Each structure stands twice: as structure tokens, then as C-alpha cells.
Amino acid sequence: MSSKEDTPLNRKDQILKAAAALFAEKGYYKTTTADVARAVGVTQPYVFHFFKTKEALYLAVLQKAKDIILYVFSHTEASMEQLQVSMGRAFEVLLKSHRNEMLLIMTAFTTPEPAIRDYVRAGFDEVYERVRIEFTKAGIEDPENQAKEFIGCGLLITMAEVLQLPKLFL
Amino acid sequence: MSSKEDTPLNRKDQILKAAAALFAEKGYYKTTTADVARAVGVTQPYVFHFFKTKEALYLAVLQKAKDIILYVFSHTEASMEQLQVSMGRAFEVLLKSHRNEMLLIMTAFTTPEPAIRDYVRAGFDEVYERVRIEFTKAGIEDPENQAKEFIGCGLLITMAEVLQLPKLFL
DNA sequence: CTCCTTTTATTTATTGATAAATAAATTTTA
DNA sequence: TAAAATTTATTTATCAATAAATAAAAGGAG
Numbered sequence: 001m002s003s004k005e006d007t008p009l010n011r012k013d014q015i016l017k018a019a020a021a022l023f024a025e026k027g028y029y030k031t032t033t034a035d036v037a038r039a040v041g042v043t044q045p046y047v048f049h050f051f052k053t054k055e056a057l058y059l060a061v062l063q064k065a066k067d068i069i070l071y072v073f074s075h076t077e078a079s080m081e082q083l084q085v086s087m088g089r090a091f092e093v094l095l096k097s098h099r100n101e102m103l104l105i106m107t108a109f110t111t112p113e114p115a116i117r118d119y120v121r122a123g124f125d126e127v128y129e130r131v132r133i134e135f136t137k138a139g140i141e142d143p144e145n146q147a148k149e150f151i152g153c154g155l156l157i158t159m160a161e162v163l164q165l166p167k168l169f170l
Numbered sequence: 171m172s173s174k175e176d177t178p179l180n181r182k183d184q185i186l187k188a189a190a191a192l193f194a195e196k197g198y199y200k201t202t203t204a205d206v207a208r209a210v211g212v213t214q215p216y217v218f219h220f221f222k223t224k225e226a227l228y229l230a231v232l233q234k235a236k237d238i239i240l241y242v243f244s245h246t247e248a249s250m251e252q253l254q255v256s257m258g259r260a261f262e263v264l265l266k267s268h269r270n271e272m273l274l275i276m277t278a279f280t281t282p283e284p285a286i287r288d289y290v291r292a293g294f295d296e297v298y299e300r301v302r303i304e305f306t307k308a309g310i311e312d313p314e315n316q317a318k319e320f321i322g323c324g325l326l327i328t329m330a331e332v333l334q335l336p337k338l339f340l
Numbered sequence: 341c342t343c344c345t346t347t348t349a350t351t352t353a354t355t356g357a358t359a360a361a362t363a364a365a366t367t368t369t370a
Numbered sequence: 371t372a373a374a375a376t377t378t379a380t381t382t383a384t385c386a387a388t389a390a391a392t393a394a395a396a397g398g399a400g
Binding site: 011042043045046049 | 352
């Protein structure tokens with residue numbers, strides 16, 4: 001039994017899912033609302049029935065991605081010695097199960113839409129805070145720097161995925 | 171005496187320079203050829219006199235950026251013990267003196283134009299090879315992994331710059 | 341259960357804006 | 371005055387977004 005019932009997705013969620021895949025693959029600018037509509041099997045204007053603008057759609061996808069990360073990092077339990085490793089594993093699993101969403105975050109970094117940049121930056125801080133708090137709760141020492149290192153490592157791994165650099169970084 | 175004479179730049183180089191700044195700041199898609207032209211003080215179609223397409227202009231800027239990196243990493247001399255540190259310093263200097271070009275490379279990573287992606291990937295390999303060779307020549311052991319680590323670190327630093335994350339990563 | 345009414349889901353058609361690219365004309369320089 | 375540098379004028383294409391129309395489904399009233 002998965003957390004989500006496997007009732008078929010409603011139109012809005014279908015659009016969010018298709019958009020996540022397309023935005024992750026082709027980025028914000030190269031993905032058209034017509035692409036998203038086509039992927040779902042509806043007409044282009046209908047997308048605007050659910051999301052006022054293309055940007056609003058993008059931000060909605062981004063929020064979902066962030067929520068997933070926050071959830072995972074908040075629900076990884078382990079001993080002080082093991083927490084970093086466990087969370088690292090959890091992130092690797094996440095990168096497989098929600099590849100689109102994770103790649104999307106990387107590309108969002110470099111999307112020069114002010115609203116998107118602001119959202120990404122805020123989301124980044126939020127994730128950092130969450131990790132820092134979890135590390136603190138677990139009694140890890142110097143949680144600030146450990147959290148920074150942890151996130152830096154995650155970024156690097158994700159970037160290697162985006163770039164598809166097989167030789168580099170294992 | 172700088173390596174470049176300070177003869178005023180010719181139009182083509184003016185365009186390259188302006189394009190580097192704009193592409194770095196606003197990315198490939200959000201930078202228009204009209205933006206570039208305006209920055210230089212010429213008309214939009216005149217840009218096409220020097221570069222057949224917008225993409226060709228972008229690739230030219232990218233090539234210059236890569237050449238700078240290769241040059242710096244090829245000309246940093248130091249003892250085996252000091253080489254990594256010296257090259258790290260050199261990169262930091264580069265990030266200040268050629269900020270636009272370095273940031274551009276980061277954003278180029280996530281630009282989903284096939285030709286651009288291919289160029290970036292190839293350039294990446296080239297830089298890796300260069301670093302690996304320099305490390306090998308200096309007698310550093312396990313040069314492959316040291317080179318990977320070195321580049322990963324550089325990526326992370328550059329990314330922190332792009333994201334303007336002051337708190338994180340020092 | 342049927343006719344009428346309202347809502348929900350969706351499409352067709354269109355607009356307005358923006359941007360890359362081309363071609364022809366003009367100005368400047370040597 | 372010929373060639374090089376640069377502009378004006380224009381084209382073509384693409385896309386987000388809006389508005390109006392249609393079709394199907396659901397919900398009540400007689």
C-alpha cells in the first residue's frame with residue numbers, strides 16, 4: 001500500500017507530473033505550455049485553467065519537489081553516528097525515485113526569472129535549516145558546517161547527474 | 171603590462187565581451203541579440219554580421235571561457251605539495267577577474283540546446299584531462315581522483331557564486 | 341423517468357508580443 | 371570611388387495568454 005492511493009491522477013496532477021518531466025528535461029524556457037498539454041493529452045489553453053501563468057505552473061512543480069525533499073530529510077531516523085550516511089542514502093534513493101524533480105531543482109538554480117530565483121533561494125535555505133535542525137537534534141557536533149557539507153555533496157551528485165558525467169565523480 | 175594590449179577592442183570582441191556579461195547574468199534564452207547589440211551600441215542585425223546565429227555567438231563566448239581556464243591550469247607552476255593549492259588559488263583569482271565567463275559555464279550546464287550541451291560536456295572533459303595531466307606531471311599520486319575532487323570543488327564554489335548563497339559554503 | 345437547468349470539462353479560434361534572421365540601403369573610411 | 375562598416379526595413383516563427391463556444395454530466399422539478 002503506497003502513501004498515495006493509485007486512483008488515477010486528476011487533470012491538475014497529470015499536468016504537474018508531465019510538467020515536472022518536461023521542465024526537468026528541457027528547462028523552463030524550452031518547455032512550452034503546448035508541450036505540457038500535449039504530454040497530458042489536452043489542449044494548450046486548458047493548462048491555464050489550472051495555472052494562471054506558465055511561471056505559476058513551474059513554481060507549483062518546484063514546490064512539490066521541495067516538499068518531497070523536506071519530507072525525506074525530516075523522516076530519516078538514525079543514530080548520531082549513522083544519520084549523515086542514512087540521509088545521504090535517502091537522498092540517493094530520492095534521486096532515483098524522483099529524478100525529474102531533483103534535476104528540476106538544479107536547472108531551476110540557473111533560471112533567471114526573478115520569482116523563480118527567489119523561490120529557489122528560499123527553498124534552499126529551508127532545506128538547509130531542516131538538515132541543520134535534524135543534525136542538531138541527533139547531537140551531531142558543528143551541525144551548521146556538517147549541514148553545509150552535506151548539501152554541497154548532494155548538489156555535486158545532482159549536478160553530475162544533470163551533466164551526465166559518468167567518468168567523473170564515480 | 172597586461173597580456174592584452176589595451177588597444178580598444180574591435181567590434182567583434184566588444185560583442186563577445188558584452189555577450190559574456192549578458193549570457194552570464196540572464197542566460198541563453200533570456201538574453202536577446204538585441205540586448206547584446208544595445209550593450210555594444212550597434213543595431214541588432216549587425217550582430218549577425220559577425221556570428222551566423224545566436225547559438226554561434228554563445229558557443230564563441232563559451233570557447234573563450236574554456237580557453238582561459240585551460241590556460242590558467244596549464245600555466246600554474248608549483249611543487250607537488252603545493253600544486254593543488256596553487257591551482258585552487260588560481261581558480262579563485264580567475265573567478266574574480268573573469269567572473270562572467272566562469273558563471274557562464276555554470277549556466278551553460280543547464281542550457282538544453284543540444285549543441286551547447288555537447289560543447290560543455292566536451293569542454294569539461296578537456297579541462298579534466300588538463301588537470302589530470304598537470305597533476306600527473308607534478309607527481310601527485312592518484313591524479314585521476316585528485317583531479318575529480320579538484321574540479322568538484324571548483325564547481326561547488328562557482329555554484330555558490332551563481333546562487334549567491336552567502337551563508338552557505340563560507 | 342423525462343424535461344429543464346446549471347455546472348464542469350474542454351476545445352476552437354484568435355490576439356499580441358517578442359525575437360531571430362535576412363536583404364537591401366546607406367554611411368563611413370581609406 | 372571602391373570596399374568596409376553599419377543601419378533601416380522587413381519577414382517569419384513561436385508562444386503565452388484570452389475569449390468565446392461546445393459538449394457532456396449532474397441535479398432537480400414535475
